[in-house]
Amino acid sequence: MTEPLRLHLDAALGRIVFDRPQALNAIDQATARAFEAAVAQALDAGVRVLTLSGNGRAFMAGGDLAAFRRAKDRAAEAEAIIAPMNRALARLAESDALTVALLHGPVAGAGLSLALAADLALAAESAVLSFAYLGVGAPADCGITWALPRIVGLRRAAWIALEGSAVPAGQALDWGLVNRVVPDAALQEEGARLAARLAGLAPGASGALKHLLRDSFGRDYAATLEAEKQAFKTCAATADFAEALSAFFEKRPARFTGN
Numbered sequence: 001m002t003e004p005l006r007l008h009l010d011a012a013l014g015r016i017v018f019d020r021p022q023a024l025n026a027i028d029q030a031t032a033r034a035f036e037a038a039v040a041q042a043l044d045a046g047v048r049v050l051t052l053s054g055n056g057r058a059f060m061a062g063g064d065l066a067a068f069r070r071a072k073d074r075a076a077e078a079e080a081i082i083a084p085m086n087r088a089l090a091r092l093a094e095s096d097a098l099t100v101a102l103l104h105g106p107v108a109g110a111g112l113s114l115a116l117a118a119d120l121a122l123a124a125e126s127a128v129l130s131f132a133y134l135g136v137g138a139p140a141d142c143g144i145t146w147a148l149p150r151i152v153g154l155r156r157a158a159w160i161a162l163e164g165s166a167v168p169a170g171q172a173l174d175w176g177l178v179n180r181v182v183p184d185a186a187l188q189e190e191g192a193r194l195a196a197r198l199a200g201l202a203p204g205a206s207g208a209l210k211h212l213l214r215d216s217f218g219r220d221y222a223a224t225l226e227a228e229k230q231a232f233k234t235c236a237a238t239a240d241f242a243e244a245l246s247a248f249f250e251k252r253p254a255r256f257t258g259n
Contacts, residue, residue, distance in 0.1 A: 014047035021056025062109025096207025113142030
């Protein structure tokens with residue numbers, strides 16, 4: 001039996017490639033468990049940037065409906081798939097690592113949830129984003145009801161979810177669902193270039209910024225000011241901050257070590 005995904009680690013960079021092309025990378029129990037294990041391995045290895053992509057003609061077509069059809073207890077099947085996905089996504093959100101989704105072809109259901117869970121998303125011109133859950137009689141999973149309204153606003157989120165039309169890459173860019181659209185042939189190269197650039201940032205500072213942005217919806221203005229001050233003070237005491245100052249005045253690129 002082939003593995004449902006592949007993890008590649010290269011110093012500060014990690015890549016998770018969903019690899020069930022015959023099923024459009026749909027998530028079954030094995031994929032969910034493998035995703036949780038891959039995220040844990042990548043974070044334990046200290047990656048600064050993790051990219052998510054799919055093999056074959058799709059990023060991901062959602063959950064594996066064939067697995068649900070075979071299941072004798074479909075509620076138990078949902079638990080077995082969703083629980084490890086949730087644990088992995090929560091750990092990614094809590095970490096300082098930055099995530100980048102590289103999207104092509106169908107990006108539906110849980111595939112869209114994963115795309116929106118990432119910090120940044122690049123889309124190939126072939127990418128088509130679909131909420132898709134209601135079409136199979138399910139509401140949502142993998143955090144999409146948290147991410148979608150924060151990214152596009154409540155009214156547009158409701159339209160995407162309830163009206164149900166697929167969103168092509170250009171429209172996804174206009175609506176803020178993705179950060180950039182590139183030709184299909186350039187997706188992996190552009191994704192690798194972006195990941196390398198992000199990995200070159202001071203990890204303490206970029207991680208703190210990630211959390212400040214994600215947590216801003218749950219804070220009032222005064223609490224945000226305080227959180228920013230504390231994060232700045234923490235970073236100001238690091239060797240990376242001292243290196244940034246030296247590099248600025250010496251007119252050279254900074255070399256950050258995470259210390």
